[in-house]
Amino acid sequence: MTAQNFLTALSQALPEIPVKTDADSLDNWGKDWTKHFAPDASAIVFPKTTEEVAAIVKLANEHGTPLVPSGGRTGLSAGAVAAHGEVVVSFDRMNAIGTFYEADRMVEVEAGVVTKALQEFAESKDLYYAVDFASSGSSQIGGNIGTNAGGIKVIRYGMTRNQILGLTVVTGKGDILELNGGMLKNATGYDFRHLFIGAEGTLGFVTKALIKLEKQPVNLTAMVLGVPDFNSVVALLDRFGKALNLTAFEFFDNVAMDKVLAAGHAKPPFDSRTPFYVLLEFEALSDDVLDVAMGVFENCAEDGLIEDGVMSQSVGQLHELWKLRESISETISVFTPYKNDVSVLISHLGNFIADIETIVKENYPDFEICWFGHIGDGNLHLNILKPDNLSKDEFFAKCQTVNTLVFDTVKKYKGSISAEHGVGMTKKPYLDYTRSQAEIDYMKAVKAVFDPNNIMNRGKIFDV
Amino acid sequence: MTAQNFLTALSQALPEIPVKTDADSLDNWGKDWTKHFAPDASAIVFPKTTEEVAAIVKLANEHGTPLVPSGGRTGLSAGAVAAHGEVVVSFDRMNAIGTFYEADRMVEVEAGVVTKALQEFAESKDLYYAVDFASSGSSQIGGNIGTNAGGIKVIRYGMTRNQILGLTVVTGKGDILELNGGMLKNATGYDFRHLFIGAEGTLGFVTKALIKLEKQPVNLTAMVLGVPDFNSVVALLDRFGKALNLTAFEFFDNVAMDKVLAAGHAKPPFDSRTPFYVLLEFEALSDDVLDVAMGVFENCAEDGLIEDGVMSQSVGQLHELWKLRESISETISVFTPYKNDVSVLISHLGNFIADIETIVKENYPDFEICWFGHIGDGNLHLNILKPDNLSKDEFFAKCQTVNTLVFDTVKKYKGSISAEHGVGMTKKPYLDYTRSQAEIDYMKAVKAVFDPNNIMNRGKIFDV
Numbered sequence: 001m002t003a004q005n006f007l008t009a010l011s012q013a014l015p016e017i018p019v020k021t022d023a024d025s026l027d028n029w030g031k032d033w034t035k036h037f038a039p040d041a042s043a044i045v046f047p048k049t050t051e052e053v054a055a056i057v058k059l060a061n062e063h064g065t066p067l068v069p070s071g072g073r074t075g076l077s078a079g080a081v082a083a084h085g086e087v088v089v090s091f092d093r094m095n096a097i098g099t100f101y102e103a104d105r106m107v108e109v110e111a112g113v114v115t116k117a118l119q120e121f122a123e124s125k126d127l128y129y130a131v132d133f134a135s136s137g138s139s140q141i142g143g144n145i146g147t148n149a150g151g152i153k154v155i156r157y158g159m160t161r162n163q164i165l166g167l168t169v170v171t172g173k174g175d176i177l178e179l180n181g182g183m184l185k186n187a188t189g190y191d192f193r194h195l196f197i198g199a200e201g202t203l204g205f206v207t208k209a210l211i212k213l214e215k216q217p218v219n220l221t222a223m224v225l226g227v228p229d230f231n232s233v234v235a236l237l238d239r240f241g242k243a244l245n246l247t248a249f250e251f252f253d254n255v256a257m258d259k260v261l262a263a264g265h266a267k268p269p270f271d272s273r274t275p276f277y278v279l280l281e282f283e284a285l286s287d288d289v290l291d292v293a294m295g296v297f298e299n300c301a302e303d304g305l306i307e308d309g310v311m312s313q314s315v316g317q318l319h320e321l322w323k324l325r326e327s328i329s330e331t332i333s334v335f336t337p338y339k340n341d342v343s344v345l346i347s348h349l350g351n352f353i354a355d356i357e358t359i360v361k362e363n364y365p366d367f368e369i370c371w372f373g374h375i376g377d378g379n380l381h382l383n384i385l386k387p388d389n390l391s392k393d394e395f396f397a398k399c400q401t402v403n404t405l406v407f408d409t410v411k412k413y414k415g416s417i418s419a420e421h422g423v424g425m426t427k428k429p430y431l432d433y434t435r436s437q438a439e440i441d442y443m444k445a446v447k448a449v450f451d452p453n454n455i456m457n458r459g460k461i462f463d464v
Numbered sequence: 465m466t467a468q469n470f471l472t473a474l475s476q477a478l479p480e481i482p483v484k485t486d487a488d489s490l491d492n493w494g495k496d497w498t499k500h501f502a503p504d505a506s507a508i509v510f511p512k513t514t515e516e517v518a519a520i521v522k523l524a525n526e527h528g529t530p531l532v533p534s535g536g537r538t539g540l541s542a543g544a545v546a547a548h549g550e551v552v553v554s555f556d557r558m559n560a561i562g563t564f565y566e567a568d569r570m571v572e573v574e575a576g577v578v579t580k581a582l583q584e585f586a587e588s589k590d591l592y593y594a595v596d597f598a599s600s601g602s603s604q605i606g607g608n609i610g611t612n613a614g615g616i617k618v619i620r621y622g623m624t625r626n627q628i629l630g631l632t633v634v635t636g637k638g639d640i641l642e643l644n645g646g647m648l649k650n651a652t653g654y655d656f657r658h659l660f661i662g663a664e665g666t667l668g669f670v671t672k673a674l675i676k677l678e679k680q681p682v683n684l685t686a687m688v689l690g691v692p693d694f695n696s697v698v699a700l701l702d703r704f705g706k707a708l709n710l711t712a713f714e715f716f717d718n719v720a721m722d723k724v725l726a727a728g729h730a731k732p733p734f735d736s737r738t739p740f741y742v743l744l745e746f747e748a749l750s751d752d753v754l755d756v757a758m759g760v761f762e763n764c765a766e767d768g769l770i771e772d773g774v775m776s777q778s779v780g781q782l783h784e785l786w787k788l789r790e791s792i793s794e795t796i797s798v799f800t801p802y803k804n805d806v807s808v809l810i811s812h813l814g815n816f817i818a819d820i821e822t823i824v825k826e827n828y829p830d831f832e833i834c835w836f837g838h839i840g841d842g843n844l845h846l847n848i849l850k851p852d853n854l855s856k857d858e859f860f861a862k863c864q865t866v867n868t869l870v871f872d873t874v875k876k877y878k879g880s881i882s883a884e885h886g887v888g889m890t891k892k893p894y895l896d897y898t899r900s901q902a903e904i905d906y907m908k909a910v911k912a913v914f915d916p917n918n919i920m921n922r923g924k925i926f927d928v
């Protein structure tokens with residue numbers, strides 16, 4: 001029982017750190033939103049400072065106790081699941097918003113700050129935190145950084161990576177590194193900040209971050225467009241992308257629309273129903289911009305790329321239109337969806353989606369597919385919905401077979417098997433569809449540099 | 465003579481790779497723009513493909529022959545100087561612009577493509593390559609990536625790092641890695657692309673890159689402002705930065721203005737002379753934007769932040785105003801400047817520059833200082849001009865002492881001793897002013913993973 005020895009040593013060395021070992025807590029903090037692995041944590045520890053995290057890591061090294069970092073537990077790849085007796089390090093108590101650097105439009109936050117709290121802080125300063133996605137009310141900044149979270153505004157503002165001007169991390173050896181110090185320009189050797197972003201806690205744990213805030217967008221305006229086929233979706237991205245500075249370009253199919261409307265989560269945008277829908281957004285900085293948008297709309301409609309459409313005239317209508325897209329995940333969750341989160345170059349999207357539809361239709365004619373995603377980033381969410389006549393286990397087993405076919409197609413187009421959800425445990429068996437064996441070998445060697453005893457989130461991304 | 469054995473083996477294995485060993489070539493390709501180290505290369509080799517680079521690296525490992533990468537040789541930190549008998553790997557023959565991915569606004573280029581050629585290619589596609597600086601006519605993309613080059617448009621578009629969607633590299637072990645494949649979203653483990661960017665060729669050599677292109681900016685408009693003191697420069701950044709989407713915010717002092725005008729490299733922007741000048745630029749998307757800019761200008765003038773100013777009314781005037789800023793480096797080069805390229809948070813700029821001026825005035829009252837830089841990025845170029853009564857050697861020796869005082873001040877404000885020029889050999893002794901000993905130790909360990917025999921740009925950034 002290495003975990004027990006570790007916990008005894010911890011309670012002696014740092015009695016001020018709360019520890020939970022009751023069954024409810026072990027279940028609650030032992031898992032994330034994925035349901036593929038049963039949680040089996042030994043304990044949950046709740047440090048308050050970077051120094052306490054470093055002390056925990058050093059003790060864990062002494063006792064050979066693996067640690068799992070735990071943020072908002074909204075992950076979709078089992079990156080924060082403790083399934084093998086690990087001790088969970090929760091960042092729930094490290095949720096302070098620290099110094100605000102007004103001239104730099106930058107704020108220091110602890111890893112446990114919830115995304116929405118950061119968004120609200122930014123608003124209180126008349127600024128904007130540009131990363132946003134469905135789980136922003138629960139997800140924590142540390143977890144966002146661990147998976148380099150994306151979301152719905154990437155086309156304009158980039159991934160979480162683009163917002164991180166500095167990081168404080170505790171490596172697997174227990175060293176505290178303060179990386180980049182918030183500077184926009186710093187050419188002094190290897191930028192380890194970017195190595196820790198997206199490393200899913202396998203090299204070390206992020207304890208603080210310096211976050212870049214943006215100016216608030218002005219007069220955001222959305223269009224929802226009914227579109228006859230997927231190639232038209234890509235053509236619309238090209239035409240609107242050239243004419244406007246888009247802040248979002250999302251798509252979803254009629255299956256998603258059906259489910260969202262049936263659940264009463266949003267109102268129909270217009271009377272027509274079409275195979276696909278686009279939700280695009282831009283800053284209407286002037287009437288000129290609105291005229292440009294309307295001109296593109298009319299040309300696209302004449303060319304048959306758009307069958308129907310609507311543009312928001314108020315903030316209220318903007319939010320109504322966004323509900324069509326934002327409520328998809330929650331709506332389809334009752335259908336036990338098997339989720340894939342893939343990306344390919346935009347240039348390959350049309351052929352890629354046609355290939356996938358053929359594969360699923362040929363092999364699984366009774367599966368209903370729901371497509372949505374961030375087309376402006378080449379990022380597709382493929383959701384396979386469970387037929388009523390299959391048990392959950394049978395369904396997931398069949399989906400594993402689909403996976404291989406889908407990932408073969410991702411590989412054919414040199415795409416990514418995980419665009420923004422990370423690898424964790426669910427995508428670990430498929431890592432070599434996107435990364436070469438040489439890359440994976442270098443990953444393992446770099447892991448050994450920062451975490452020689454394999455303490456930090458062991459068994460995530462790859463096995464060493 | 466390991467280099468001789470290496471060259472013999474290379475000529476046998478790969479006779480198609482040109483090799484130069486004449487004295488002029490050894491001098492030409494053996495150095496960059498820094499003059500602190502005498503070039504002493506053993507040979508220059510000119511591969512044409514990534515596979516040839518990999519073969520060269522593998523042979524160099526067999527013979528223990530260190531290699532120095534060589535691009536446009538415009539570096540300012542001796543990062544591409546072969547001062548210890550190394551074999552230089554020139555990328556001059558790897559200068560092809562490859563596949564253009566229109567829908568992704570992305571192009572693949574070889575490492576030897578000159579920055580300006582990429583800018584011109586982008587223009588030919590009605591797009592824009594956003595990294596620009598004084599040496600864009602000579603610098604090569606591979607070198608830009610090695611130092612994560614910055615320049616005059618960082619405030620809007622970010623560093624070179626932000627434009628790189630994929631990299632092909634040859635590691636120090638001779639492995640070819642294709643990193644990230646051009647995707648905007650790819651959460652499949654460690655993003656080694658970002659580890660190689662800014663690594664100055666010490667982990668491996670970049671052979672190709674997938675580059676993101678931007679939409680062309682519209683109706684760029686510049687203002688040059690005469691400013692009474694440095695704190696007003698920072699205040700103007702705040703006011704104009706809030707009101708406009710700036711594409712540049714540069715500053716220079718009256719010493720720079722004096723030299724540029726005396727050399728006839730630009731015309732006076734207005735009659736007044738002031739201690740500092742700001743050059744700011746924005747897209748005048750509409751008359752509204754011009755009205756906003758003029759409103760801010762008038763308010764700032766009323767508040768005493770601006771003493772005089774001018775706004776460009778045409779593309780010709782825009783280029784005229786930029787000459788004031790862009791010709792500084794060339795103009796002052798005749799004064800044998802000792803260059804420092806530092807950055808601190810914008811929040812600290814005012815105190816930092818006051819501290820530095822005090823230090824130099826107190827210790828070196830006979831030194832003339834010329835300040836300019838990218839204030840919008842917290843990046844200051846401090847140039848100390850050689851007094852006539854000092855020899856070059858005496859002057860450089862004294863500047864080394866100034867360095868320590870300057871870097872102590874950088875450290876006090878947690879800044880960077882090299883914002884965009886890299887470390888190379890000139891900043892190597894000072895690396896620990898910005899990076900902790902733990903970070904430097906991890907850098908060495910990561911270097912050992914990718915380049916275990918210390919073949920790749922040995923002795924740059926740090927000694928192993």
